[in-house]
Amino acid sequence: MEPLLQKALGARRLVVKVGSSLLVEPDGNVRTLWLDSLARDVAAARARGQQVVIVTSGAVGLGRKRLRLPQRPLRLEEKQAAAAAGQIVLARAWQESLARVKLEAAQILVTLEDTEARRRYLNARATMETLLKLGVVPVVNENDTVATSEIRFGDNDRLSARVAIMASAATLILLSDIDGLYTADPRKDPDARHLPVVETITPEIEAMAGGSGSLVGTGGMVSKLAAARMATAAGCAVVLARGQSERPLAALEAGARSTLFPARTSPRRARKDWIAASLGVMGTLEIDAGAVSALKRGSSLLPAGVRAVEGTFERGDAVLIRAPDGTPIGKGLSAYDAADARALIGRRTEEIETILGYRGRDEMIHRDDLVLL
Ligand SMILES: Nc1ncnc2c1ncn2[C@@H]1O[C@H](COP(=O)(O)OP(=O)(O)O)[C@@H](O)[C@H]1O
Numbered sequence: 001m002e003p004l005l006q007k008a009l010g011a012r013r014l015v016v017k018v019g020s021s022l023l024v025e026p027d028g029n030v031r032t033l034w035l036d037s038l039a040r041d042v043a044a045a046r047a048r049g050q051q052v053v054i055v056t057s058g059a060v061g062l063g064r065k066r067l068r069l070p071q072r073p074l075r076l077e078e079k080q081a082a083a084a085a086g087q088i089v090l091a092r093a094w095q096e097s098l099a100r101v102k103l104e105a106a107q108i109l110v111t112l113e114d115t116e117a118r119r120r121y122l123n124a125r126a127t128m129e130t131l132l133k134l135g136v137v138p139v140v141n142e143n144d145t146v147a148t149s150e151i152r153f154g155d156n157d158r159l160s161a162r163v164a165i166m167a168s169a170a171t172l173i174l175l176s177d178i179d180g181l182y183t184a185d186p187r188k189d190p191d192a193r194h195l196p197v198v199e200t201i202t203p204e205i206e207a208m209a210g211g212s213g214s215l216v217g218t219g220g221m222v223s224k225l226a227a228a229r230m231a232t233a234a235g236c237a238v239v240l241a242r243g244q245s246e247r248p249l250a251a252l253e254a255g256a257r258s259t260l261f262p263a264r265t266s267p268r269r270a271r272k273d274w275i276a277a278s279l280g281v282m283g284t285l286e287i288d289a290g291a292v293s294a295l296k297r298g299s300s301l302l303p304a305g306v307r308a309v310e311g312t313f314e315r316g317d318a319v320l321i322r323a324p325d326g327t328p329i330g331k332g333l334s335a336y337d338a339a340d341a342r343a344l345i346g347r348r349t350e351e352i353e354t355i356l357g358y359r360g361r362d363e364m365i366h367r368d369d370l371v372l373l
């Protein structure tokens with residue numbers, strides 16, 4: 001097997017996206033036996049020490065039948081109604097299949113807004129982290145019922161890329177009804193060639209992608225490429241594979257055909273570049289000499305090393321870090337808002353809970369959220 005693919009499949013944290021066509025039978029029921037087999041794959045990955053996040057489609061497909069909606073394309077309100085009825089079935093199916101392999105499932109419903117508004121993003125990220133630490137499998141879908149047409153994800157391929165970035169996962173596996181990218185839609189062009197690795201998503205590659213081939217799928221190859229572009233730029237490799245048969249992840253491990261989009265950087269590097277380049281500074285933390293050397297050694301910034309706080313900022317906003325002589329030495333995302341940060345100036349970690357009345361982060365700025373200038 002291609003070493004890069006082997007590395008991608010062995011990542012510590014995997015996000016697996018499951019398309020509607022895999023989960024929903026043409027008669028509108030859940031493909032339970034198949035889902036059970038995927039749950040066994042998830043259990044096998046967990047047994048190898050990997051963490052797995054699921055992004056699952058299928059709510060609309062499961063709900064439309066139950067609400068007896070017509071086979072024509074649905075209006076937004078009809079889709080939202082179908083999703084509301086289908087999501088409950090979908091969540092239960094995942095819970096039951098995972099329970100059969102002794103895994104606990106937890107449902108996370110997110111909208112595009114949640115992955116863009118800083119505080120909601122941070123909360124979703126922290127919840128995901130906590131669930132994974134507890135050994136639970138997060139099962140994510142778009143919160144279709146509250147999304148509006150302007151803000152909703154075009155489809156779950158893009159959602160899964162956002163989730164993978166949010167979780168700092170090294171690999172995103174898109175399970176679909178096709179075993180990868182071809183030079184043209186193979187349903188239409190019998191001469192289409194399979195591409196095992198795509199290093200760069202060039203305009204030529206984009207021109208190969210067509211829409212969805214199935215009745216229940218929505219994104220087609222176009223949205224898979226959009227997801228791959230987003231994820232690989234943020235340090236997450238993407239594997240596009242066929243999921244139709246049982247144990248699709250085991251099949252991949254055993255060498256089944258797929259398309260790999262290698263990561264273009266590491267998740268850590270991408271996050272740091274993003275902090276350095278794109279975030280406006282909302283305040284300043286002045287730190288003491290001991291903290292300056294600690295940061296230079298690669299440590300997080302603790303409240304004990306902070307001498308002064310300026311500005312008005314929220315939790316998750318970028319702040320500038322200054323040395324005692326005023327020189328800017330770094331930039332980072334504050335784990336506290338300005339008021340709480342002021343209350344914690346010079347305090348020890350053990351004092352945080354008593355001072356704030358809640359158990360916050362130990363660090364003022366975590367080292368993963370910090371770049372030195
Ligand atoms: N260049 C291409 N290579 C592979 N598949 C393509 C290509 N262009 C279009 N497709 C279509 O995209 C489909 C997969 O997308 P979709 O139906 O949205 O699946 P899912 O439900 O898994 O999201 C394939 O079945 C195929 O018909």
Ligand SMILES: N[C@@H](CCC(=O)OP(=O)(O)O)C(=O)O
Nearest residue numbers: 020057058059060155156218
């Ligand atoms: N949130 C929607 C997912 C829509 C979607 O992207 O579907 P698909 O193209 O099959 O991944 C649902 O649960 O039906």
